[in-house]
Amino acid sequence: MPVFIHLKELYISWHSKFYKFPKTSKFSIGTKIDSLFVYSIEQVSLANITYNIEKLGHIKIALSSIDTLKVFLQIAWELGLVETKHYSELSEKIDVVGKMLGGWYGQTLKQNSPAKAREK
Template sequence: MIELNKSHPFKSTPPPNFLPVLGRVKKLYILWYGYYQSLPKVHRHSLGQRIDTLFVEIIEAISVASFLSKSEKLPYVRLATRKVDTLKVLLLVLWETRSIDDKKYVALSLQIEDIGKMLGGWNGQLVKQNSPVK
């Protein structure tokens, strides 16, 4: 039986065992979600919504890849990488239109850059593992 902490009902529950990259994206999404709530209305329901959707799609692609065999992972890792690249561009537009301040943009973009590197490393590893040995 799980004991629940009165101040937060899930405090005593152990965190799920995520892949490091998935844990990073999840944590970054939570940061984004706080920023998303305070976006100007003009972008909250357009660009902000698209960015939010991209985050969810990235989480989904990485989650799916984590359960597949090594030979099946590559398309999902590449999909997540493409979505991360799109996310970078859309966040830049959000910042250039002054809908997000410098501090928030830097906080998001630095972490997105790291996530992109992690996905790139995973992609390289999968390509190597799935290459025929000569």
């Protein structure tokens, strides 16, 4: 699944920078960002193996986690914990993942709409 692959690669890119955080920030905002990445990956994995309303819930949670991740990543950048170049790369990739999740959510919602159910 493409969104899972993008998210996994994004996490690997993040993780290589996470270890360079100063100790005080690593165990606060760094851990929060890392946890949001992991949680998003978990939700995408669960959405990939579930159906209907349950799938929608996991996708929605992943979208929310990605939005929160963007905020914390921006804070880390503003604090000087993430280099501008790396922040820019991560932000662009996070936006792509967000759009993919939004499209997946919309498609799943449409497939499970009452009008679609009447067609069956």
